[in-house]
Structure formats: C-alpha cells, structure tokens
Amino acid sequence: MRKVLLILVLCTAMLSAQEKPGESRFLLRGYAHSGVEVRGDETTFVGGSFNPIFLWRQSDKLLFEAELEVEYENGETLIGLEYANMSYIINDYATLRLGKFLLPFGTFAAKLHPAWINRLSSKPLGFGHDGVGPARDLGVELRGGIPLGEAKMTYSVYMINGPALNDGTNPNVEPEEAGMLLYDLGEDNNNNKAIGGRVSFLPLSNSSMEIGFSGLYGKVGSVESKYEDVAALLYAVDFSYVSKVSFLSGVVDIKAQLNGVRVDDASYFNVEDSSNYSFSNQSSAYYVQMSYRPVNMSTDFLNSLEFVGRYSELSFPEGALWTSDQTQYAFGLNYWVDWRTVVKLSYQFADTGAHESEGEEGEASNDAIFLHWAFGF
Amino acid sequence: MKVKHVKLFLVSVSLFFGALFLASCTPSQAQASKPGALLWGENCVRCHNAPSPSAFSDSQWEVVGKHMRIRASLTADEVDKIVEFLKMAN
Numbered sequence: 001m002r003k004v005l006l007i008l009v010l011c012t013a014m015l016s017a018q019e020k021p022g023e024s025r026f027l028l029r030g031y032a033h034s035g036v037e038v039r040g041d042e043t044t045f046v047g048g049s050f051n052p053i054f055l056w057r058q059s060d061k062l063l064f065e066a067e068l069e070v071e072y073e074n075g076e077t078l079i080g081l082e083y084a085n086m087s088y089i090i091n092d093y094a095t096l097r098l099g100k101f102l103l104p105f106g107t108f109a110a111k112l113h114p115a116w117i118n119r120l121s122s123k124p125l126g127f128g129h130d131g132v133g134p135a136r137d138l139g140v141e142l143r144g145g146i147p148l149g150e151a152k153m154t155y156s157v158y159m160i161n162g163p164a165l166n167d168g169t170n171p172n173v174e175p176e177e178a179g180m181l182l183y184d185l186g187e188d189n190n191n192n193k194a195i196g197g198r199v200s201f202l203p204l205s206n207s208s209m210e211i212g213f214s215g216l217y218g219k220v221g222s223v224e225s226k227y228e229d230v231a232a233l234l235y236a237v238d239f240s241y242v243s244k245v246s247f248l249s250g251v252v253d254i255k256a257q258l259n260g261v262r263v264d265d266a267s268y269f270n271v272e273d274s275s276n277y278s279f280s281n282q283s284s285a286y287y288v289q290m291s292y293r294p295v296n297m298s299t300d301f302l303n304s305l306e307f308v309g310r311y312s313e314l315s316f317p318e319g320a321l322w323t324s325d326q327t328q329y330a331f332g333l334n335y336w337v338d339w340r341t342v343v344k345l346s347y348q349f350a351d352t353g354a355h356e357s358e359g360e361e362g363e364a365s366n367d368a369i370f371l372h373w374a375f376g377f
Numbered sequence: 378m379k380v381k382h383v384k385l386f387l388v389s390v391s392l393f394f395g396a397l398f399l400a401s402c403t404p405s406q407a408q409a410s411k412p413g414a415l416l417w418g419e420n421c422v423r424c425h426n427a428p429s430p431s432a433f434s435d436s437q438w439e440v441v442g443k444h445m446r447i448r449a450s451l452t453a454d455e456v457d458k459i460v461e462f463l464k465m466a467n
Contacts, residue, residue: 025437025439026440027440027441029441055444063443063444089443089446089447089453092452092453092454093402095447111449112424117425143447143450145450145451145452146402147404147408147452149403149405150405150408156450205407207423208419210423240423242423339425339429339432340426340432376425
C-alpha cells in the first residue's frame with residue numbers, strides 16, 4: 001500500500017512539475033495564402049505558399065524570431081529565410097536586435113506585407129522583391145518606443161551590410177541593369193557598413209496617426225573595383241491613419257509610403273552598343289491606400305466586408321537601360337471570416353508608360369483579377 | 378587636435394541633451410491610466426485587426442506580447458496591460 005501511495009505521489013509530483021510554466025516558451029505562428037488569378041487570357045491557381053514564424057522566448061529579456069517563406073513556383077518548392085534574429089530587451093525603451101531582420105525602412109516591408117495583413121492580393125509597385133528600397137538585411141539594431149506626454153514616438157538605428165551596386169561586371173547579374181541596387185545578398189561586397197534608422201511620431205493620444213521618416217546611407221560599390229567609392233542614400237516617408245468614423249459606421253484605414261534611392265554618378269558599360277554611359281541614378285516609388293470596413297452595421301455579413309483602393313507609382317532612372325515609369329490602380333472587396341482569415345477579391349490595372357512609348361510587343365496584359373484567401377495563425 | 382575637441386564637445390552635448398530628453402519622456406496621467414482593453418483596441422489595429430483574446434492561451438499570449446513589443450515598438454507598460462487584458466478575457 002505504501003509503495004502504491006509513493007508511486008501516486010511521485011506521479012502527481014511529476015505531472016505537476018510538467019505543468020509548471022517555466023521561463024522558456026515556444027510558439028509557432030505564421031501565415032499562408034493561395035488563390036486564383038486571371039491575367040488576359042490566362043487563368044491559373046497560384047500561391048500555395050506559407051510562412052511559418054518560429055518564436056522562442058528564452059527569458060523575460062531574450063526573444064528569438066525566425067520566418068521561413070515556403071513557396072511553390074514553376075513546379076518547384078522554394079524555401080527562403082525571411083529573417084532570423086535575437087532580441088535583448090535592455091530596458092523599458094530600448095531593445096537590441098542582432099541577426100537578419102526586417103528593416104524599418106518605412107512600414108510596408110517591416111509590418112504590412114504579410115498576406116493576412118496586406119489588404120490587397122498584390123504589393124504596390126516598387127515594394128516587391130526587386131523594388132525601390134530594402135526589405136531585410138543582416139546587422140545590428142537598437143529600437144524602442146518612447147512616451148511623450150499625450151503623444152508617442154518610436155525609433156530605430158541600425159548598422160547593416162547594406163545594398164550592393166550592380167556595376168554590370170558580374171555576368172550572373174543582369175548586365176543591362178547596371179546602376180541598380182541589389183538587396184539582401186547575405187555577404188557584404190565591401191568593408192563599409194550601411195547606417196540607417198527610422199523615427200516615427202504618433203501625435204494623437206489614441207495612437208491613430210503615425211508619421212515616419214527613414215534613411216539609410218552607405219557605400220555600395222565592390223571593394224577594389226572602380227566603383228568602390230560609389231555611395232547611395234535611401235530615404236522613405238510613411239503615413240498611417242486608422243480610426244473609427246461614426247458617420248460611416250465603420251473603420252477607415254489610410255496607409256501611404258514614399259521610397260527614394262539616390263546613387264552617386266558613375267559610368268557603366270552599355271551592353272547594347274559596347275559604349276560607356278552614365279545617367280542621373282535616382283529611383284522612387286510610392287503608394288497611397290485607403291480601406292473602409294463597416295463594422296457597426298446591423299448584420300454580421302456587412303460587418304465582415306471591407307472595401308479597398310490603392311494607387312502606386314514606380315519610377316526608374318531616365319537614361320538607364322532599365323528606365324521605367326509605371327502606375328497602377330488596384331481595387332478590392334474583402335470578406336473577413338474572422339480577425340485573421342480573409343477572402344480577397346481584387347482587380348488591378350497598370351500603365352507601363354515608358355515601355356509602351358517604345359512600342360514593345362508581346363507584353364503580358366497588365367490587367368488582372370485576383371481571388372485570394374489568406375490566414376494568419 | 379582642435380577638430381577632435383569640437384567633435385568631443387558635440388558628442389558630449391548630444392549625450393547630455395539626449396539624456397535630458399529621455400529623462401523627460403513620460404506618459405501623461407491620462408495615457409498612463411489607460412486600461413489594457415483600450416490599449417489593445419488602439420495599438421493592434423495600427424497594422425492588423427485586433428486579435429480575439431481566445432486565439433491563444435495565457436502562456437502563448439506572453440510570447441505574442443513580447444514579440445509585438447519588439448516589432449511594434451510598444452512600451453513595456455503598454456504590453457503588460459494588453460497581455461493582462463487578453464489573459465483575463467480569453
């Protein structure tokens with residue numbers, strides 16, 4: 001009898017020991033999306049991608065986060081590392097991050113791009129993988145939020161490997177795109193580290209409005225090349241306003257961001273006529289987006305709807321072989337199944353300006369209809 | 378040598394005013410007394426819909442809170458109140 005009691009006590013003790021929470025916590029989060037797209041005469045299912053996010057709370061001050069992007073494209077499964085970094089909370093207003101992280105260069109790449117957060121199925125012009133401005137990089141960052149009476153501000157300063165200049169001499173990178181910046185390459189092409197930061201102000205007491213300013217500066221040319229002193233200045237301005245509007249019985253969400261890139265003048269090899277040429281190397285992209293969700297209507301169906309409109313514009317340098325001026329309009333109707341699950345129906349059309357004036361033929365249709373579903377988990 | 382002194386002086390002045398600025402950075406009484414439910418409604422929707430408290434367990438909310446504190450640059454006080462509210466309401 002004593003042995004049985006002892007075993008029972010031991011089992012109970014072991015079970016209760018397992019139930020004790022401990023300091024460490026692991027959490028798998030992420031998001032997934034898929035859908036169907038109609039472009040011209042082509043209709044195809046796309047996506048089938050998911051992004052698992054691994055969160056490990058080592059202690060009250062240490063957190064590890066990593067995100068993978070798993071995509072199915074052209075019959076292949078592609079896996080990419082979006083970010084993997086460790087954060088150490090120094091005090092109430094400062095956190096140190098090391099590793100590969102999403103850059104606070106504006107807000108779209110850092111906060112708004114996940115499929116269940118982005119109100120439309122596509123990204124604005126210039127805000128995708130080959131866009132104007134970086135999305136992620138390797139380095140070290142100090143960031144935090146600071147109360148200012150009724151208002152608030154956030155800040156971030158970081159040092160990263162930085163973008164690299166495509167000088168046209170690497171046969172593995174498009175030589176006709178000489179002068180373009182390449183982002184997220186992993187290893188640095190020189191010993192100079194790029195310095196950047198973002199500061200934002202939330203002037204209203206309910207934090208409904210945020211205005212942010214970002215900058216990044218560094219040398220971008222490869223070491224021991226004639227471009228080693230070529231530097232680039234990148235900047236961004238972002239705006240956000242989210243508020244309930246009583247006379248509309250709903251929530252209005254306005255987002256906007258302008259990205260700009262200025263690269264020092266340099267001479268590049270022209271692959272089309274074997275001459276050297278230069279141009280004023282300035283690119284920019286911006287978008288303005290507005291959505292409205294009638295959350296205070298009489299039926300759940302109406303409360304779950306959301307209307308979205310977005311305008312975006314992209315401009316690559318005039319005189320470059322990769323010059324381009326594009327504009328895009330996108331409109332969408334979303335249905336929110338719950339707070340993190342959405343079905344998005346959208347239509348977009350683009351004007352590729354410069355290309356059309358050059359009389360290019362065989363261009364894919366710029367009009368597209370998307371029906372996507374996305375959920376966060 | 379002179380330039381070095383000027384740089385040193387400028388850095389010292391910047392640090393002094395930076396420290397003064399940080400020391401004066403406090404929330405107003407109205408901000409400091411905001412409950413977790415209000416902060417949850419105000420801060421989450423800046424990027425995404427406000428999460429349902431029942432979406433995660435208490436211990437999971439602690440990880441989510443830590444993650445959002447870093448990603449959204451929330452203050453410690455804001456996150457503590459939001460997480461407490463979510464744990465209470467789930």
